Every structure is written in C-alpha cells, then in structure tokens.
Amino acid sequence: xxxxxxxxxxxxxxxxxxxxxxxxxxxxxxxxxxxxxxxxxxxxxxxxxxxxxxxxxxxxxxxxxxxxxxxxxxxxxxxxxxxxxxxxxxxxxxxxxxxxxxxxxxxxxxxxxxxxxxxxxxxxxxxxxxxxxxxxxxxxxxxxxxxxxxxxxxxxxxxxxxxxxxxxxxxxxxxxxxxxxxxxxxxxxxxxxxxxxxxxxxxxxxxxxxxxxxxxxxxxxxxxxxxxxxxxxxxxxxxxxxxxxxxxxxxxxxxxxxxxxxx
Numbered sequence: 001x002x003x004x005x006x007x008x009x010x011x012x013x014x015x016x017x018x019x020x021x022x023x024x025x026x027x028x029x030x031x032x033x034x035x036x037x038x039x040x041x042x043x044x045x046x047x048x049x050x051x052x053x054x055x056x057x058x059x060x061x062x063x064x065x066x067x068x069x070x071x072x073x074x075x076x077x078x079x080x081x082x083x084x085x086x087x088x089x090x091x092x093x094x095x096x097x098x099x100x101x102x103x104x105x106x107x108x109x110x111x112x113x114x115x116x117x118x119x120x121x122x123x124x125x126x127x128x129x130x131x132x133x134x135x136x137x138x139x140x141x142x143x144x145x146x147x148x149x150x151x152x153x154x155x156x157x158x159x160x161x162x163x164x165x166x167x168x169x170x171x172x173x174x175x176x177x178x179x180x181x182x183x184x185x186x187x188x189x190x191x192x193x194x195x196x197x198x199x200x201x202x203x204x205x206x207x208x209x210x211x212x213x214x215x216x217x218x219x220x221x222x223x224x225x226x227x228x229x230x231x232x233x234x235x236x237x238x239x240x241x242x243x244x245x246x247x248x249x250x251x252x253x254x255x256x257x258x259x260x261x262x263x
Contacts, residue, residue, distance in 0.1 A: 002068060003250040009071030010243035013040055016074050017236040024224045025233075032116030032190050033222030034079040035229075043070040081181050084116075084223040086215055092149045093120040093128065096220045099212020101175030104137045104203070105130055105191060112137070114176055114201070117190035119219055128173075132189055140171035153213040155206040175211045176201045 017038045027033040048066035055062055086096045095118035097103070102114035113134070120136060123129045128140040140157055142149060148160045155173035160166070178184065183197030194201060207213040 002070065003246055006069065006071040007243045007246035007250065009043065009073065010246075011240055013038075013072045013074055014236045014240040014243065016077075018233065018240070020077050021229050021233045021236065025226070025229050027222050028224045028226065030190065030222045031119055031219050032084070033224065034081050034084075034116070035222065035224045036077045036079050038074060039076045039078060040072050041075045043073055045069050078182050079184075079186075080223060082223050084221040086218045087221055088217060089119075089219055090217055092151075092216065093122065094118060094217055094219050095120065095151055095173065096215045096218040097175065097206075097212045098215055100210060101177055101204075101206065101212045102181075102192070104174065104176050104201070106135045106137050107191075108134070111193065112201070113187070113191040113193055114184065115190050115192065116220055118214075128171075136173070138171065138174060140173070142170065151214060151216040153207045153215070155214055173206065173214065174203050175206050176203050177210060178202070 020036050020038045024035045027035075045067040048068060049062060051062060051065040053062045053065075054060070083098070086098065095103075097116060097118065102116060103118060105113040105115055107113050115130070117130070119131055120128050121131065122142055123133060126142045126144060128136045128142070130136065142157075142159060143161065145161050145163070146159045147162055150158045150167065151173065152158070155175070156169055157171045157173065158167040158169050160168070178194070178201060179199035180197055183195050183199070184192035185195050185198075187193055204211045
C-alpha cells in the first residue's frame with residue numbers, strides 16, 4: 001500500500017528534522033555558531049488523470065487532476081547567517097564581528113578556512129592564532145614586551161610597550177565575504193570552507209562598505225533561539241506521531257483486506 005511508504009518517508013524526514021534541531025540546541029553557547037534549518041520537498045506523483053483531459057465527445061474537460069504523491073524528501077539543511085548577540089569577555093584577543101564577514105584562518109594543510117569565532121590567543125612565537133593553534137590571516141605577531149593591545153573597529157592592531165608609550169601598529173585584521181555565505185561547507189571547530197556554491201572569497205577591511213566592524217573584548221554567541229527551537233521540536237514530534245499513525249491505519253486496512261481474502 002502506497003500510504004505505508006509515504007508515511008515512512010515522512011517519519012524519516014522528521015527524524016532528520018529532530019537531529020538538526022537537537023544540534024542547534026547543543027550549540028546554543030558555541031561561539032559564532034549559525035543555526036541550521038531542514039527544508040523538504042514532495043516526491044514524484046503518479047498521475048491517474050490529467051487536468052484538462054477530455055471527458056466527452058462534446059469536448060468537456062476535467063477541471064483538476066488525480067495525482068497520488070509518494071512522500072517527502074530532505075533537500076537541504078541551510079544555515080541562517082544572522083547576527084548573534086555579542087558577549088563581553090574582557091580579553092584583549094577576543095574579537096567579535098558586528099555585521100558581515102568572516103575571519104580567514106590558515107589550516108595546517110595550507111587550505112584557507114573561514115570563521116565567525118574570534119576567540120584568539122598567541123602561540124609561542126607571538127602570532128595570533130585560534131584555540132586550535134591555526135594562524136589568523138594576515139599573520140599578526142605581538143612582541144613579548146607588550147603592555148597593551150588595542151584592536152580598532154576597522155581591524156588595526158596597535159600595541160604599547162614599556163619602552164614606548166606611543167601606540168605602534170603591528171598589523172591589521174581583515175574580513176572575507178562571499179556571494180552566498182549559506183553555501184559554505186561546515187567542517188567543525190567553528191570553521192567553514194569555500195565551495196562552488198559559496199563563490200570566491202572577497203577580502204576587505206573591517207568597517208568599510210559591505211564589511212562589518214570589529215569589537216575587541218567581545219565574542220559572538222550562536223544565533224540559536226531556545227523558544228523557536230523547542231517549538232520546532234514539538235511540531236516535529238507531532239508530525240512524526242501522525243505519520244506513525246498513518247502506518248498503523250494502513251496496517252489495519254491491509255489486515256482487514258487479508259482477512260476478507262481468507263474468508
């Protein structure tokens with residue numbers, strides 16, 4: 001019976017939906033996380049009678065068709081790239097992006113990755129790196145005798161030392177934009193990779209046209225709304241239950257037909 005297979009695809013779709021929602025909830029406190037949302041499409045239809053089919057010798061036509069669907073399929077788990085809330089951390093090397101753009105990170109294998117997580121530190125050479133030790137590009141080195149580090153909204157990194165109280169510029173953090181940022185590939189560790197769907201990266205300076213500004217001493221929270229996710233979870237659970245009831249009803253109908261055949 002077709003209803004069994006259609007309802008089964010519905011249950012599998014809602015199972016995936018719950019997995020996406022649970023991952024969003026798990027990452028509520030993940031720096032720079034962007035929530036995902038599952039999207040679905042209906043499957044192929046079997047057309048029993050087409051709309052506009054001739055029904056008589058006088059040329060009358062059917063106003064609507066008879067089409068039997070075969071269920072649902074998942075087509076994407078797109079990310080919502082909206083701004084998350086900024087939380088103060090009081091750390092000099094924590095930087096949040098307010099607006100458009102990603103930090104560019106150099107992976108150990110030489111590939112360029114992109115992130116909204118601005119929780120940076122210094123390595124043994126004084127280079128600005130991520131929590132995993134990946135270098136932030138363009139490379140910025142902080143001297144050992146530094147007393148104060150200032151990162152402006154436009155990304156300019158300045159320091160003062162015990163020998164020189166005058167601010168000295170040691171580099172500038174840049175941001176990267178994409179035509180389709182939702183097309184980036186997630187690889188974990190708060191990192192994304194460029195894909196054919198995202199388009200080529202376009203670098204620029206923070207606080208210029210098309211690019212967000214930087215906020216030193218802050219981190220961007222995940223853009224997950226707990227109330228929205230719980231509401232979506234409840235809706236997914238009810239949809240799953242209704243599909244399971246369809247399977248039970250189809251099973252009862254098959255059982256009744258089988259008993260009639262035996263009789």
